Amino acid sequence: MVTRGQILTSYLNTKQACEFLGLKEVGTIYSFIREGKLKAHKLGGNSNSKRHWRIKLEDLEEFITGHGAGHAEPEESKVGQE
Numbered sequence: 001m002v003t004r005g006q007i008l009t010s011y012l013n014t015k016q017a018c019e020f021l022g023l024k025e026v027g028t029i030y031s032f033i034r035e036g037k038l039k040a041h042k043l044g045g046n047s048n049s050k051r052h053w054r055i056k057l058e059d060l061e062e063f064i065t066g067h068g069a070g071h072a073e074p075e076e077s078k079v080g081q082e
Contacts, residue, residue, distance in 0.1 A: 002016050002019040002020045010056060010057045010058070011041070011054040011055065011056055011057065012054065012055050012057060012060065013053070013054060013055075014026050014029045014030065014040075014053050014055070017029050017038075017055045017060055020060060021060070021064070029053075029055075030053075032063070033053060033055075037063065037067065038055065038059065038060070038063045039055070039056065039059040039062075039063075040053045040054065040055045040059075041053070041054045041055075041056070
């Protein structure tokens with residue numbers, strides 16, 4: 001798994017972003033980008049190329065904060081909140 005300390009630049013590729021979020025499928029990252037939920041920058045290539053997307057670390061952290069990705073509450077802490 002990629003940790004913040006391992007990232008040398010402020011941009012991640014889609015595979016790194018996937019690992020950072022703890023996702024199993026990189027396709028989920030493409031969906032978030034396509035749906036406008038996650039900001040990303042296209043570097044070269046044609047409009048259908050998926051391997052040239054870069055995600056700014058601060059945008060990924062904003063996504064986590066805004067969507068709660070990777071921060072699910074344990075079920076037992078939800079008891080009594082209904």
